[in-house]
Amino acid sequence: MNDKLFEGELVRLTAANSEKDAEHFARWGQDSEFLRLMDTEIALPQSVKEAKDAIVKWMETERPDGIGFVMRARADDKPLGFIGLNGIRWNHGDAFVGIGMGEREYWGKGYGTDAMRVILRYAFTELNLHRVSLSVFEYNPRARRSYEKCDFRVEGRDRQVLHRDGKRYDVIFMGILGEEWRVTGDK
Amino acid sequence: MNEQLFRGELVRLTAFDAEKDAETESRWTHNAEFARLTFAEPAKPLSPVTIKKKYDDEKEKERNRYRFAIRALADDRLIGFIALQWIEWNNGACFLSFGIADAVDRSKGYAREAVRLVLRYAFGELNLFRLSAVTGSYNDRAIEFLQRAGFQIEVRRREALHRDGRRWDAVGLGMLKDEWSKR
Numbered sequence: 521m522n523d524k525l526f527e528g529e530l531v532r533l534t535a536a537n538s539e540k541d542a543e544h545f546a547r548w549g550q551d552s553e554f555l556r557l558m559d560t561e562i563a564l565p566q567s568v569k570e571a572k573d574a575i576v577k578w579m580e581t582e583r584p585d586g587i588g589f590v591m592r593a594r595a596d597d598k599p600l601g602f603i604g605l606n607g608i609r610w611n612h613g614d615a616f617v618g619i620g621m622g623e624r625e626y627w628g629k630g631y632g633t634d635a636m637r638v639i640l641r642y643a644f645t646e647l648n649l650h651r652v653s654l655s656v657f658e659y660n661p662r663a664r665r666s667y668e669k670c671d672f673r674v675e676g677r678d679r680q681v682l683h684r685d686g687k688r689y690d691v692i693f694m695g696i697l698g699e700e701w702r703v704t705g706d707k
Numbered sequence: 708m709n710e711q712l713f714r715g716e717l718v719r720l721t722a723f724d725a726e727k728d729a730e731t732e733s734r735w736t737h738n739a740e741f742a743r744l745t746f747a748e749p750a751k752p753l754s755p756v757t758i759k760k761k762y763d764d765e766k767e768k769e770r771n772r773y774r775f776a777i778r779a780l781a782d783d784r785l786i787g788f789i790a791l792q793w794i795e796w797n798n799g800a801c802f803l804s805f806g807i808a809d810a811v812d813r814s815k816g817y818a819r820e821a822v823r824l825v826l827r828y829a830f831g832e833l834n835l836f837r838l839s840a841v842t843g844s845y846n847d848r849a850i851e852f853l854q855r856a857g858f859q860i861e862v863r864r865r866e867a868l869h870r871d872g873r874r875w876d877a878v879g880l881g882m883l884k885d886e887w888s889k890r
Contacts (some may be wrong), residue, residue, distance in 0.1 A: 643752075675863055688836075
């Protein structure tokens with residue numbers, strides 16, 4: 521039994537705390553590059569109040585088909601971003617993982633990869649899912665490399681589905697099966 | 708300009724009528740084969756009252772979802788549904804789903820015509836850029852049907868579906884407006 525399910529090497533996954541975290545979420549939401557890397561939707565800043573309401577709705581209210589965590593640096597407990605499993609289909613054992621690293625100075629340093637390893641362990645050893653899915657945008661090669669490090673495989677692409685600054689980009693779908701994760705990820 | 712977006716030779720596309728159609732849609736949910744061919748959610752019978760509530764919920768989603776009843780022109784009978792949903796207006800992208808509920812109504816060209824009408828609606832009226840559709844690898848008929856309609860297989864999420872003890876892939880297909888206009 522692993523009693524450190526939520527601990528990685530660099531980060532720990534915790535529950536969100538809307539009182540304390542909302543101002544960080546609102547600050548990350550001012551960064552349009554972050555928003556465009558994270559979501560297909562229209563980039564839009566949020567007030568602290570809106571961020572707080574969203575945290576209450578999506579992270580502090582229990583949902584049957586999703587769970588969200590705040591990533592915190594183990595070193596100083598600083599909130600770095602969020603990660604969660606969404607659209608969990610319990611009948612099929614499939615879920616989509618989504619990650620947003622809000623603190624730019626933590627980009628490209630292994631924090632997101634570490635958080636992904638933690639949530640995969642949670643998905644396969646606690647939720648007992650069969651597979652985990654994600655989508656990553658063609659213009660986000662850094663994220664794609666991170667997912668490949670976690671042994672996600674490319675499973676296809678929605679051609680030209682994103683429209684940013686007058687150009688079209690693909691959304692790439694990736695997936696990892698529990699049996700694949702157990703070969704390399706089950707440490 | 709084409710004035711008849713909602714009428715073909717065999718079918719017409721209409722709104723759902725909560726009073727008349729909820730009973731029929733409730734009957735569809737008792738057809739497990741149809742439910743499993745059409746949706747990834749667990750098959751579950753729903754009462755007409757539950758269906759009516761869904762009609763009300765859909766009103767609120769109107770800008771992101773257009774759902775039509777497919778009715779046979781011959782007798783105006785409700786035979787299926789077709790929907791454009793999860794529309795992302797900024798990207799011009801959306802998902803197509805449809806189904807002909809009763810086996811006796813299949814292979815008669817109803818779905819082919821409904822899809823033809825909705826593709827014209829999606830690309831010519833909503834001015835979308837692309838459509839996606841997702842089905843299970845057990846649904847060969849739907850995959851071949853969509854390919855004939857001009858969709859290409861783009862994604863194969865391995866073993867994402869679990870039915871009757873077997874694992875199946877979730878197959879994603881897509882079609883761009885350009886590909887539609889050239890047909």
